[in-house]
Amino acid sequence: MTPRHQLNVSRRKLLTTLAGAAVAVPAIAMIAPHALATAGSDDNGTKADGALPLTIVNNSGSYDNSSVFLYIVGNQDGKQVRLTPEGTLAPIALSDNGDDGFTDYAIELSGSGETKLSLPYMSGRIYVALGDKLKFKAVEDGDGNGALQYPAGWVTTDPNYSVLHDCAEFTYNSSGMYCNTTMVDMFSVPLSIGLTGSENQTVGTLRDGGRAQAFAALSKIPEFAPLVVDDRRIIAPGHGLDAGIFDKDYFAPYIDEVWSTYTGKDLTVTTNAGAFTGRVRGDQFVFDGPASVSFSKPTTRDVLFCDGNLAAPNDGTTGPVAAVLGAGFNRSTLISEPAQPSTDPAAFYTASQLTNHYAAAIHAATEDGKAYGFAFDDVADFASYIQDTAPTGATLTLTAF
Missing domain, CATH: 3.30.920.50 (Beta-1,3-glucanase, C-terminal domain)
Incomplete structure (x- = not known):
């Protein structure tokens, strides 16, 4: 198998297509290299076919389904879109902003048990917010198209800073499903993602107590301790550097x-x-x-x-x-x-x-040792990334805190 960092993938490409223009993003997001993937040499000749069943499982143990809000946003054919609860794609429109200046694109989970959705071809992110909704603002990009300002949990002035949230990244197209759980920007909500198809795969599952262990480990390292935001999230050191809370000359x-x-x-x-x-x-x-x-x-x-x-x-x-x-x-x-x-x-x-203790703590927290702690954590296949060229279903699971 081709080492994944060799594929013809740009970690900036998804950012560009998601944002539409710089104005659409309140701060630069680090996109894992395989958030937007091509079939590459792993394509075995089989192809994905139509809408993909997507299951959301809430095993958080801390929040019931009524307190979890889901957002599936991204792009299709160069235009920014969002998934509706009915499984259709709707364009981003400035008219979607409510009286408070923000959209309400939340998909509520089923009253109990699993939530079943249908995912059409698109690239983007699956956000989960716990306890409160996220504030996505629809804006106009440089070409006059609707675009979104995405949450930036590492920016104290962001309207979503106080909201417990996280995301997974994916591309689903005729070549297959390519997805990862990402901690490239921050780590907050324990998530795992699974694929069925040519094989059964799951990635991102934390060890028992792994979240707390990561928070505790970084809190004990003076240079990294400022990145720990209460029990809400750990900010990646790159964003911490930009925010002035991580040493710009650390390395x-x-x-x-x-x-x-x-x-x-x-x-x-x-x-x-x-x-x-x-x-x-x-x-x-x-x-x-x-x-x-x-x-x-x-x-x-x-x-x-x-x-x-x-x-x-x-x-x-x-x-x-x-x-x-x-x-x-x-x-x-x-x-x-x-x-x-x-x-x-x-x-x-x-x-x-002098090492990236943030990435070390994130890897130590996962069952298989794989995580996306920095943009090229996929080198030598240590990233929490999976793909399938003939997928039959995908599952995003909120795992125990």
């Missing part, structure tokens, strides 16, 4: 050490395109191999967002190398392992200070 000593280490020896990065051999020359990390690619020294923000000097274009060469480097920085394996990507999770997050 700087590690970055400097990587640059120093590979001034005198080679780093090998293996991708589907082949092996790249890199060494720091001047101020550039230069890799030779199937193509010549190079990177300027990244900042802490570049590492956390896997962007800037670690941006990964969909070119089959620079992109895959950037993804592996981004994973190596976040997992703190670049210095200890000169052959990347590292595939032994026991070697991840072992630096006593």
